[in-house]
Amino acid sequence: MKRLLIFLFVLTKLVSYGQSKIGMSPVFSFMPSAAGNSTVGVQFGDTVRLTVYIKNSGNAAFTGGVKVTAKRDTTGGVLCDSSGVFFSVPFLPNDSVAITLAFNPTSGIYEFKSGGNGNTIVVWPYIVSGTTMLGDSVRPVVWINNVNSVFEFEKNQFKIYPNPVLHDITIKPLKEGRYTSIIIYDMFARKVKETSFKETTDVSDLTPGSYWMIIRSEEKSYRINFIKE
Numbered sequence: 001m002k003r004l005l006i007f008l009f010v011l012t013k014l015v016s017y018g019q020s021k022i023g024m025s026p027v028f029s030f031m032p033s034a035a036g037n038s039t040v041g042v043q044f045g046d047t048v049r050l051t052v053y054i055k056n057s058g059n060a061a062f063t064g065g066v067k068v069t070a071k072r073d074t075t076g077g078v079l080c081d082s083s084g085v086f087f088s089v090p091f092l093p094n095d096s097v098a099i100t101l102a103f104n105p106t107s108g109i110y111e112f113k114s115g116g117n118g119n120t121i122v123v124w125p126y127i128v129s130g131t132t133m134l135g136d137s138v139r140p141v142v143w144i145n146n147v148n149s150v151f152e153f154e155k156n157q158f159k160i161y162p163n164p165v166l167h168d169i170t171i172k173p174l175k176e177g178r179y180t181s182i183i184i185y186d187m188f189a190r191k192v193k194e195t196s197f198k199e200t201t202d203v204s205d206l207t208p209g210s211y212w213m214i215i216r217s218e219e220k221s222y223r224i225n226f227i228k229e
Contacts, residue, residue: 021058022066022125023135025096026190028052030140038223041145044107044114048142052123053096054085057135061090064130070101073120073139078111080121084128105144114144139190157222158215164227167204171197171215171224183214203228 031049034040042048050070056062067084071077081101091097101123105112112119124137159172173179179197186192187210195201197215206228215222 018060019058020056020060020062020091020093020132021135022062022091022127022132023055023057024068024123024125024138025053025055026138028123028138028140030142035142036140038143041143042105044105044112044144047102047104049100049102050080050121050123050140050142051098051100052138052140053098054125055096055135056091056093058133059093061092062130062132063087063090064132065128066125066130067128068099068101068123068125070103070121070123072112073122077122086128087130105142112142112144119144139185141185158224160224160226164229165203166229167202168200169203169226170200172199177217179215179217181216183216184211185214186211 029051030036031051032042032046035042035046035048035050052068052070054066054068065084065086067082069082070080072080080103083099083101085097085099105119107113119142121140121142122137123140125134127134157174159174161170163169171182182193182195182197182201183191184193184203184206192206192211193203203211208228210225210227212223212225215224
């Protein structure tokens, strides 16, 4: 009898660990594809369609409603678009579903800027109905090139070496200025490191791959690509 009670107790605990987890897959895509390209970019007023994927990364199925919201990553946030989906059929673990969000980047003090600075879009889900845990958001960047605007990420403002880098990367400003911080993003536009500005920065904790850093000054921001070995 004692063994049966212990077995039932353990079984109850195991069953209670079953939990769905709704989050965003790191995979996303733009239409037109130039919206996510720092070399080409799109123009102000173009319609950007951002396709993201809701994923169940838990170990139990989910039934209910989920809403996906996309906002510019700025003070207070600026809504780009939102869309919802209801899973009447159980949304199984490791399944994903595509959601397309559409918006028109416009210029202005609180709107999109040329060159990508301030154009990071945070996309996250929240549960409308049903019970589950929430997962991470995804952070794509919209690149806008406009002939009448200043490209804010001036790539020739700094000299960096070595590149590719294994441990420490050296950043030498080519012009005098007061630089405040360094923010490093991976190829999926996820922030992986943030530190105060210094000419030598340790990046040994990053996994090998392509990255880009934002160097901020009191006046503007600068973007630099680098590779971690």
